Amino acid sequence: MLTIGQLAAYAGVTVRAVRHYHQIGLLPEPDRDASGYRRYGTAAVLSLIKIRTLAAAGVPLSHIRRMLEADPAAFAEAVRKIDDDLRDEIERLETSRRQIAQLAAGDSLALPPEVAHYLDRLRALGVSDVMVQGERDGWILIAARWPDRVHEWIPAKLAELEDPQVSGLYRLLSEIFDSDTGDDDPRLVEVADIMAGFADRALAAGQTDFDEAAQDDLPFDLMDALAVEADPRVRRLQALMRKRGWARWTRFDRVPEKPG
Amino acid sequence: MLTIGQLAAYAGVTVRAVRHYHQIGLLPEPDRDASGYRRYGTAAVLSLIKIRTLAAAGVPLSHIRRMLEADPAAFAEAVRKIDDDLRDEIERLETSRRQIAQLAAGDSLALPPEVAHYLDRLRALGVSDVMVQGERDGWILIAARWPDRVHEWIPAKLAELEDPQVSGLYRLLSEIFDSDTGDDDPRLVEVADIMAGFADRALAAGQTDFDEAAQDDLPFDLMDALAVEADPRVRRLQALMRKRGWARWTRFDRVPEKPG
DNA sequence: GCTTGACCCTGACGCAGCGTCAGGGCTCCA
DNA sequence: TGGAGCCCTGACGCTGCGTCAGGGTCAAGC
Known part of the structure; x- marks a missing residue:
């Protein structure tokens, strides 16, 4: 007749586990000896080994009970x-x-690798760290909303970067955000003109690279808010864009809004 | 500004999870609106997405906190x-x-496959189901004690079965246990003589197939007890073996005890 | 203006599978 | 005879939330 410690050691479980199995009725309580100690026979050893085997495989104890009978x-x-x-x-x-x-890699926290590659490309084109981080955060929002579609959109964005006007725009924005000017920085008007031009051309070409999925405004609202938080001059840019007939800022170069 | 429900939906977690993250300080409590509702900005969205990403990978929340900072x-x-x-x-x-x-397969619960094969071989040799089940339980005890060594021992046991005297012994035991005789069944004496013969020969040949590992008596004590529980006539067999100089019953054909 | 349904709030218990005290008794060995 | 190492019961702790309970709030339709 074994004590609970011997039984547990034999089956390779803890004493506490055995008592737990008793408590939930998985292993029947054995008889006690004169001093109240539990004493176990061979049947308990065999049962416990079977229980341990199943439990080690991740079977819930409630299932084990049913399985053994x-x-x-x-x-x-x-x-x-x-x-x-x-x-x-x-x-x-x-x-x-x-x-x-x-x-x-730091960038790709919560981001698919294509996006990390896109961010690297931005850096290589001379875009400032601050702006790349902003882009990264934007893509985190995009990837959370449409995780399956990011890999469709990234190639188009990469292709756009091949256009010197686009990369020039990113660099210009970098310079503005790196400098300490106010809302009256004349380069803001320049940026708005370029962006409105892109948006007009995209609309004329029927280009909608964020397509129907982009019906959901929330991610773009968040990205706009993100941009404003990152640099308050973005608010001026939004105003300039509105004057040129474009509602949002972050979506301008993605899917054109109907002017108005 | 998002409500907690919108935030949770965006990040793909439950509202309860967000509140839990607040409670443990993983996500800072945001400001409240006039009616006491939590209102979230973009920073919370980004944080929550990162938290979700790490948590989904099984990172404990306590680690996530440290990682984010x-x-x-x-x-x-x-x-x-x-x-x-x-x-x-x-x-x-x-x-x-x-x-x-x-x-x-039913047999192999808590048993390595070689043992299942050994049991199949026993059945094929005409050993009764009851005896095979007894053997199985014995091997469960062995495998629990020396899980790494079973695969060494099974081939020797399989080889032994090729000896017609050994398989004959198993069949004889099967017949006895299947019949309803008492302690005075003369076949018990026959069995004891055969077993003692095996044991003597094994001792003479220096054969110790359970070797030093078998220093531990407990598994063999359990197996003896198991056998007695399965059929009380085993007690008679044990007595007969003792008279012939062998202490245990289940170990007789495995490792010979020093006669005494 | 009133209801209705879908939100939001806090507080609290429940879950699995034990680990880990706390506070006591038993046994065995030197 | 004393101390180490067992055993006992009872109870709380841990993780990561789910799930009431018992309220208040907001937007829409009547």
Whole structure:
């Protein structure tokens, strides 16, 4: 006859676990000896080993109870379900691991790798760190809203960067935001003119690279707010754009709003 | 400005989760509007998306807090550790899954597949179901004690079964246990003579197939008890073996005890 | 102006599977 | 005879929220 400590050691579990199994009725309470100690026989050892085996495989204790008293067919069925759950869980963890791996580089926290590449390209074109960080935050908002569509949009954005006018615009914005001027900086008007030009041309070409998904205004509202928080002169830019017939600021070079 | 519901929906978490993050200080409490509702800005959206990304990867919330305020080097280090943990966890689950797969067949619950094969061989030799089940339970005890060594011992046991005397002994035992005789069944003496013969020969040949590991008596004590519980006539067999100089019953054909 | 439904608030308990005291008794060995 | 190392019960703690309970608020339609 074994004590609870010997039983637990034999089965490779803790004493506390055995008592827990008693408490929830998974393992029957054995008889006590003269001093009130629990004493276990072989049946308990075998049961406990089976319980440990299933529990180690991640089977919930409530299922284990049912499995141990089930007939072979029901048992096999339960095993199949557990195996399916395990497969799903492994898959989930592997997905997490891939995301975590990308996350190692600072930029890609919560961002797919294509976006990180796009940000690198911006940096290479001479866009300032502050602006790249703003772009990154914007893409985090986009990726959270349309995680599956980012990989469609990024190539178009990368292609746009090949246009010297576009990259020039980004650099010009960088310079403005890096400088300490006020709302009266004349370069703001210059920027608005360029941007309105892009937007007009895109509209004429029927170009809608953020397409129907962009019906949802919220992400763009947030991005506008983000931009204003990053630099208050953006508010002036928004006003200038409105005067030129464009409602939002962040969406201007993505999907044109109907002028008005 | 977003309400808590809008914020949660945007980040893909529940409202309750957001409130929980406030409670543990992971996400700062925002300002309230006139009616006491929480109102969130873009910073909260970005934070929450990052938190969700890390949490979905299984990072404990307590770590997330530290990570979000860590410098890039410490962050990268933390990410590496998380990745290691994920790898270990995946490994563990895959091991579980392999065990679970074996467990689909009734016999192999808590048993390695070689043992299941050994049990099948016993059945094929005409050993009764009851005896095979007894053997199975014995091997569960063995496998729990020396999980790494079972695969060394099983081939020797399989080889022994090739000896017609051994398989004959198993069948004889099967017949006895299947019949309804008492302690005076003369076949018990026959069995004891055969077993003692095996034990003597094994001792002479210096054969110790359970070797030093078997210093630990407990598993064999349990197996003896198991056998007695399965059939009380085993007690008679034990007595007969003792008269022939062998202390235990279940270990007789595994490692010979020093006669005494 | 009033209702209705969908939000929001705080506070509190529940869940799984034990770990970990606290405060006591038993046993065995030197 | 004393101390180490077992055993006992009872109770709280941990994670990451889900889920009431018992309220107030807001926007829309009547």
